Amino acid sequence: MKAIQLEQFGIEHLHLRDIPAPIPAGNEVLVRTTAVALEFHDLLVVENRIPFGIQLPHVPVSEGVGIVEEVGAQVTRWKKGDRVLIPFIGRWEAGRNTPYHDQWRTAFSRPGLLSEFTVQPENTLVRTPATLTDAEAAPLPVGGLTVWTILVEQAQIRAGQTILIQGSGGVSLFALQIAKLFGLKVIATTGSKEKEQKLKKLGADEVINYKEFPEWSKEVKRINGGIGVDVTLDVAGTDTIEQSILSVKQHGFVGLIGLMTGTRLSIDLIPLITNYVRLQAYSVGNAEELSDFVQAIEKNHFKPVIDSVYPLDQVQEAFHRFKSGKAFGKVVITF
Numbered sequence: 455m456k457a458i459q460l461e462q463f464g465i466e467h468l469h470l471r472d473i474p475a476p477i478p479a480g481n482e483v484l485v486r487t488t489a490v491a492l493e494f495h496d497l498l499v500v501e502n503r504i505p506f507g508i509q510l511p512h513v514p515v516s517e518g519v520g521i522v523e524e525v526g527a528q529v530t531r532w533k534k535g536d537r538v539l540i541p542f543i544g545r546w547e548a549g550r551n552t553p554y555h556d557q558w559r560t561a562f563s564r565p566g567l568l569s570e571f572t573v574q575p576e577n578t579l580v581r582t583p584a585t586l587t588d589a590e591a592a593p594l595p596v597g598g599l600t601v602w603t604i605l606v607e608q609a610q611i612r613a614g615q616t617i618l619i620q621g622s623g624g625v626s627l628f629a630l631q632i633a634k635l636f637g638l639k640v641i642a643t644t645g646s647k648e649k650e651q652k653l654k655k656l657g658a659d660e661v662i663n664y665k666e667f668p669e670w671s672k673e674v675k676r677i678n679g680g681i682g683v684d685v686t687l688d689v690a691g692t693d694t695i696e697q698s699i700l701s702v703k704q705h706g707f708v709g710l711i712g713l714m715t716g717t718r719l720s721i722d723l724i725p726l727i728t729n730y731v732r733l734q735a736y737s738v739g740n741a742e743e744l745s746d747f748v749q750a751i752e753k754n755h756f757k758p759v760i761d762s763v764y765p766l767d768q769v770q771e772a773f774h775r776f777k778s779g780k781a782f783g784k785v786v787i788t789f
């Protein structure tokens with residue numbers, strides 16, 4: 455089968471190869487990959503910036519969609535031709551995550567999705583929303599699911615609340631759209647003048663440029679009537695978490711899902727305690743939660759924001775676009 459295989463680290467080493475296709479076991483499904491979306495950790499893998507290391511050769515990219523090609527003898531839920539979302543944690547069907555589920559992480563402990571075919575367990579595949587194309591649905595299993603789970607299941611957002619979203623990356627745009635779906639007021643930050651207007655067009659009620667206001671928590675409170683927001687979603691880690699904590703009101707929720715600027719901290723913990731802040735870190739979600747998100751997408755005409763779509767033979771261009779920081783929405787590769 456065709457696959458993009460990394461034999462040395464670096465975007466320039468992403469090359470098309472012919473490798474053996476996987477064979478499904480009795481309870482597994484062979485899925486023909488049709489579209490994938492790039493995640494920040496995929497770039498870290500390609501550039502060898504993952505702390506635990508990746509064995510080469512490696513097929514990268516962790517989220518995508520496809521069409522069922524063949525099913526194992528015991529498979530009952532799927533048939534050839536079904537459109538499916540491919541899970542990141544392939545054993546996490548419901549409930550909380552466990553170390554056992556975690557042993558199956560697409561593009562980490564398992565081959566990634568830049569290949570014509572992938573084998574997946576039948577019970578964590580989720581049907582693709584009928585209202586979306588495969589390119590539109592490709593960013594749902596990691597970026598979309600993470601935001602859905604932390605906001606809807608963990609923060610339990612509800613109409614009338616205010617949320618602060620940070621930057622205009624793929625994850626934060628999902629947060630903006632999901633928050634609007636639930637009737638929240640959205641304050642967005644960005645470091646880009648050009649993206650300020652785009653965020654407003656997508657529904658942000660207020661936009662703060664974090665480069666003009668390095669202590670943006672003060673600006674958040676100023677435009678929110680002197681009090682903090684109910685919820686914020688931190689995507690950058692080291693450089694942002696203190697401002698995130700200072701941005702929420704008493705009993706506010708700080709979701710930590712990204713570490714774009716680093717993993718180490720030296721911050722004042724007093725506001726966490728005096729403001730009863732709930733700090734919750736999270737990683738993706740399970741198949742049941744992804745199914746709930748699919749229903750919400752179908753009933754509300756929800757469309758993920760796609761920046762650009764590249765064919766498989768332009769994989770390097772796709773990674774360069776993602777790395778440039780200029781994208782507004784997800785960078786997708788189609789087969």
Ligand SMILES: NC(=O)c1ccc[n+]([C@@H]2O[C@H](COP(=O)([O-])OP(=O)(O)OC[C@H]3O[C@@H](n4cnc5c(N)ncnc54)[C@H](OP(=O)(O)O)[C@@H]3O)[C@@H](O)[C@H]2O)c1
Pocket residue numbers: 493494495596597600620621622623624625626643644645646649664689690693694710711712713714715736737738776779780
């Ligand atoms: N926990 C999970 O399961 C999970 C799932 C998906 C993603 N993530 C993580 O979430 C993070 C974001 O992912 P993504 O896909 O949204 O990445 P992305 O699309 O590459 O987002 C990049 C954007 O982040 C913003 N940004 C960068 N530095 C910032 C800073 N100091 N303060 C505020 N915003 C900043 C910038 O927005 P502007 O250009 O507007 O300034 C930039 O365009 C990554 O660390 C990723 O690994 C975690």
